[in-house]
Amino acid sequence: GENVEQHPSTLSVQEGDSAVIKCTYSDSASNYFPWYKQELGKRPQLIIDIRSNVGEKKDQRIAVTLNKTAKHFSLHITETQPEDSAVYFCAARGGSARQLTFGSGTQLTVLP
Amino acid sequence: GAVVSQHPSRVICKSGTSVKIECRSLDFQATTMFWYRQFPKQSLMLMATSNEGSKATYEQGVEKDKFLINHASLTLSTLTVTSAHPEDSSFYICSAKETYRNTGELFFGEGSRLTVL
Numbered sequence: 001g002e003n004v005e006q007h008p009s010t011l012s013v014q015e016g017d018s019a020v021i022k023c024t025y026s027d028s029a030s031n032y033f034p035w036y037k038q039e040l041g042k043r044p045q046l047i048i049d050i051r052s053n054v055g056e057k058k059d060q061r062i063a064v065t066l067n068k069t070a071k072h073f074s075l076h077i078t079e080t081q082p083e084d085s086a087v088y089f090c091a092a093r094g095g096s097a098r099q100l101t102f103g104s105g106t107q108l109t110v111l112p
Numbered sequence: 113g114a115v116v117s118q119h120p121s122r123v124i125c126k127s128g129t130s131v132k133i134e135c136r137s138l139d140f141q142a143t144t145m146f147w148y149r150q151f152p153k154q155s156l157m158l159m160a161t162s163n164e165g166s167k168a169t170y171e172q173g174v175e176k177d178k179f180l181i182n183h184a185s186l187t188l189s190t191l192t193v194t195s196a197h198p199e200d201s202s203f204y205i206c207s208a209k210e211t212y213r214n215t216g217e218l219f220f221g222e223g224s225r226l227t228v229l
Contacts, residue, residue: 032216034216034218036220041223041225043220043221043222046217046218049216051216087153093216098144098209102155105155107153
């Protein structure tokens with residue numbers, strides 16, 4: 001089955017700096033890659049997603065890049081703000097699978 | 113947007129009792145729902161895939177007799193933790209996929225924190 005690895009596990013940045021979180025996946029048939037933000041004790045919220053026919057997608061301060069050859073995808077947050085502090089999870093869904101496989105999560109802390 | 117409601121948000125029970133958690137898609141039909149378990153500071157671990165009108169598909173290592181899943185309608189799936197023990201204490205989250213929109217997006221419930229005394 002699919003295996004998703006996520007790095008780093010923790011990330012601290014100064015307010016206004018950029019943050020980058022990286023994930024790799026194992027199933028070359030995977031075709032959908034969402035990113036979720038989860039605040040403590042709350043539900044995961046989809047912040048951006050990308051499909052395998054696209055290399056990059058951007059939504060205001062958030063962007064995701066996908067390298068199918070290398071089987072990795074990254075989340076980029078620019079001009080970080082304290083409210084960006086949360087745990088971020090990448091995920092992948094491959095081929096005929098209906099379920100998502102999640103990465104281990106990254107605790108992002110934006111220091112004011 | 114699509115909303116998934118999960119109830120109860122918190123439950124405390126005695127060891128040996130059973131607890132039922134409900135997951136409802138409020139404004140869309142969901143043939144498929146997923147149940148996850150999340151330990152503190154850890155990722156979401158898929159427990160089972162709930163299929164409307166048929167048996168759930170359990171992930172390896174998840175006891176189907178311990179975690180009973182029923183998906184009797186297109187908007188409701190329930191997870192029953194039977195004969196709960198302290199080690200079952202966890203955060204349980206459901207998610208749903210909209211049947212008639214193939215966007216791939218999953219919508220999550222608010223989660224249910226179970227504490228077994």
